Amino acid sequence: MARAATTSDAFNAVAEPQRRRILMLLKGRERPVNELARALRITQPRTSKHLRVLREVGLVRVRESGQQRLYALDARGLEPVHEWVVGFEQYWNENFERLNEYVKKLQQKEHTDGNRNKH
């Protein structure tokens, strides 16, 4: 078996930088494929393929509008990613606090040493 398919879940889908950019471009308003391709400066087929992945994991919806297909963000699929990563928020904050404490200790130590030298 190789790597899990990108189409398997949102985690894999957003691992691709271009796809992350597509999702960001779709914030607020829906857009046709060509507009996305131009904005990303990538070919139209490539854009369509990224959109297909995003469609398959449910991060975008399509709407036919004449000749065009308008893609819209459906951010709900990002909730699992959000939940997962939020579960780590305390840990990087905690690390930050530990670092602060460490720096304080260092400063205290320096202070003590300085005093020792004076005696």
Next chain:
Amino acid sequence: MARAATTSDAFNAVAEPQRRRILMLLKGRERPVNELARALRITQPRTSKHLRVLREVGLVRVRESGQQRLYALDARGLEPVHEWVVGFEQYWNENFERLNEYVKKLQQKEHTDGNRNKH
């Protein structure tokens, strides 16, 4: 060019389910490789390889302890992922609100129709 290397950034690193589990197991306390392998029910070499990826993107730190190598979580690398996905939080909430509005409109319409039928 093929798919972006998993070692390139945190987004790719956490796209792998086993690696996400490793990070979750490392919440709170550091663990040696074999313990992780047993917990995940995967082979030790596979575990070591996942840990290597996590090490290279800076999501874990290693500490030698005699025969063992203790891996510890370094969650700071998850901050970019957090920031990115938080930027979409409003959108799934917004969708939720839109759904609510839609339901309200439906109820209003039903109410109006009900009244119309009465006349």
Next chain:
DNA sequence: TTGACATATGCCGATATGGACATATATTTC
């Protein structure tokens, strides 16, 4: 030194990837 234990790495195989290109499909316009 030898052996037991813990971990990392190298190689192989099957597969999925992202990109480029050509082309199929669908819609609008003339």
Next chain:
DNA sequence: GAAATATATGTCCATATCGGCATATGTCAA
């Protein structure tokens, strides 16, 4: 119907992936 436009898809390529297995490396203990 034919041309123009918008999009999707199929094929080919180079490469990276994850997994298994064997094995190298490193550490401790007798």
